[in-house]
Amino acid sequence: MDFPCEINNFLVEHVLDIRNSYLRLLLKELIPDIQSDEQFARQLFYAPFAIISHDTATDPVFNYANLKAMDLFELSWEDFTHLPSRLSAEPVNQAERDRLLAEVTEKGYIDHYKGVRISSAGKRFLIKNAVVWNIMDNNQRYKGQAARFDQWTFL
DSSP, X not given: OOOOOTTTGGGHHHHHHHHHHHHHHHSSOSSTTOOSHHHHHHHHHTOSSEEEEEOSSSXXXXXXXXXXXXXXXXXXXXXXXXXXXXXXXXXXXXXXXXXXXXXXXXHSEEEEEEEEEEOTTSOEEEEEEEEEEEEEOTTOOEEEEEEEEOEEEEO
């Protein structure tokens, strides 16, 4: 995917799958009180919380990150969207991450995730109370998983 910008309406089609799946599963909006789809996609990209998603590959690769997530993980769009999502956790934490993703796949979402992540520069940070959910398109086809978090502490 291209870098989210005005020209591609901040990847509105993908972002709407993220938004609609969150709304369907959690019965609330990611960002309340936004009318247009294009406005929502723009606001999500510039949101003060981190939002990321990965695809459905056997070894899932990130396919979306807003500016806050890119900043936390210290990655450019190009690097983020070529990174297998498992590499966002240190090897010692990957088994816990795998367990979490299996729970999300089974239940649709979790809203209490806590785990350590690592930036490209090696900075470790603990995320708390993250919501992780399955992304479905309008035809209920599975498209991957997304995560939203606004609580983190650098370790």
